[in-house]
Every structure is written in structure tokens, then in C-alpha cells.
Amino acid sequence: MVKYGLQFKATLENVTNVRPLGEDFRWFLKLKCGNCGEVSDKWQYITLVESVPLKGGRGSASMVQKCKLCSRDNSIDILRDTITPYNFEDSERFKTIVQFECRGLEPIDFQPQAGFAAQGPDSGTPFLEINLLEKDWTDYDEKIGESVGIYEVTHQFKKC
Numbered sequence: 001m002v003k004y005g006l007q008f009k010a011t012l013e014n015v016t017n018v019r020p021l022g023e024d025f026r027w028f029l030k031l032k033c034g035n036c037g038e039v040s041d042k043w044q045y046i047t048l049v050e051s052v053p054l055k056g057g058r059g060s061a062s063m064v065q066k067c068k069l070c071s072r073d074n075s076i077d078i079l080r081d082t083i084t085p086y087n088f089e090d091s092e093r094f095k096t097i098v099q100f101e102c103r104g105l106e107p108i109d110f111q112p113q114a115g116f117a118a119q120g121p122d123s124g125t126p127f128l129e130i131n132l133l134e135k136d137w138t139d140y141d142e143k144i145g146e147s148v149g150i151y152e153v154t155h156q157f158k159k160c
Contacts, residue, residue: 123144
């Protein structure tokens, strides 16, 4: 069992508390089999609300899958207590926003999509359903009369 942290990096303009919204938030990942090295060709997503029992009564995971190449049973689980918002002071630096517990799998790519939320640091204006698929997002905060945005979104995985 290995833990991997998803480190998020972006440039924030007049927003803070960037985070996944709700337990049904979809973490889109590409995964690699730790046994044979096979990489999934399609994006796969995991959520906190989905839980699958592990063989042998060893608990549960967000996803259990059998490798198409070597037939090994692998699993990945979202560690709920590690989900952390990305704040204005984190701007332009990598910060771990979630950790995954992996058995036989390694996350190698992440695709941010819809379902993020943020808020204005001074105004408190909530911005819901932010889509980061294009790696940039912009809006307007009417309370402060200024544009807001999340730019140059990138990521990396790090063993914990």
C-alpha cells in the first residue's frame, strides 16, 4: 500500500479556498498497474461516495479494478481527511490537495474538470461549479467590482 499526494498549482486572482465541491466530486485520473506497467487509455474517475469492498474482507476502496494485461486486482482509495483547499497564499506553488491510498496502482495523470468551488478572499462571494478542464477559469465578483480567476492550472503526483 502506497500513498500518493496530488499536488495542485495555479495562479489565483481575487479568489481563495479552491476546493472540490461535495462528496460526488469526480477525480479524473489515469492509472498505471504497478505489476506490469499497463497504463489506462481512458480517464477513470473516483469519488468519495463510491465504495467497493476489497477481496478477503480487507476493507473497501473508491475503486477496485482488474488489470487488462496481467489480471491483477488493484485498488485506489481517496483519503477523505487529506482533502485540503488551495488558498490565495498558495498561489503559484505546488500544494497537496488530496492523497490516494493505492494497492497495485499508481496515479500518473489528473484531469481537473467541473465541480470545483472557490470564494472571494475579501468579499466572501461564493463561486460554485468551477470547470478547470481548460486549465483557466474567469468570472466577475460584483461585490468588489473586479475580475477573478484561476490560471495556469498544473499538477504533479508525489509519494507520501
